[in-house]
Amino acid sequence: MQVPFRIEDAAGAAARREAAVQQLRDETGIDEAMIDALVEGFYARVREDGLIGPIFAARIADWAPHLAQMKLFWSSVALSTGVYQGRPMPKHLPLPIDARHFDRWLEIFVVTANELCPPVAAKHFIERARRIAESLELGVANANKVLLAKGERYVRPFEGWTPE
Numbered sequence: 001m002q003v004p005f006r007i008e009d010a011a012g013a014a015a016r017r018e019a020a021v022q023q024l025r026d027e028t029g030i031d032e033a034m035i036d037a038l039v040e041g042f043y044a045r046v047r048e049d050g051l052i053g054p055i056f057a058a059r060i061a062d063w064a065p066h067l068a069q070m071k072l073f074w075s076s077v078a079l080s081t082g083v084y085q086g087r088p089m090p091k092h093l094p095l096p097i098d099a100r101h102f103d104r105w106l107e108i109f110v111v112t113a114n115e116l117c118p119p120v121a122a123k124h125f126i127e128r129a130r131r132i133a134e135s136l137e138l139g140v141a142n143a144n145k146v147l148l149a150k151g152e153r154y155v156r157p158f159e160g161w162t163p164e
């Protein structure tokens, strides 16, 4: 039997989503200004980094749209606002990266989050960053025909390999 669509159901769902976002804001203290500062501060450091900076530099000519996307991404990830509509996985699969790059990415992220955010917010961001980094690393390994066991890291086999 088809259930008739009711306007008040949709309104109720939207209100519940809004309340859940508000609860996350209240619990973590995270807001758009904090996300802006984190994203700007993080990528300023990334661009200076000798290992991962060149990988970004080779692909991102105009940083403004990338930073804008990353602010939406972190709003969706940290506050469940749903404002990011992209798919990060396919963007990372062709990159010349492995465990060493993910470790450096996370190292910079942890330092930046701890510096710019209060402890509860930093912890919230960092937990999510770790989880996503792990899933991206699994995906990158898979794309290179390597199936990682739980907890195993992806290290590219060719020792002389350097990021382009």
Ligand code: HEM
Residues within 6 Å of the ligand: 052, 055, 056, 059, 060, 069, 070, 073, 086, 087, 088, 091, 092, 095, 097, 098, 101, 102, 105, 128, 129, 132, 133, 136
């Ligand atoms: C080894 C570490 C990483 C490197 C070198 C890297 C590099 C890049 C590059 C070059 C792009 C732009 C790709 C393009 O537009 O074609 C990109 C996009 C993106 N990255 Fe990463 N990334 C890394 C790790 C991560 C992690 C751990 C996260 C999340 C926690 C992340 C989130 C994103 C997102 C959301 C986008 C796509 C934004 C969009 O929709 O346009 N990245 N990354």
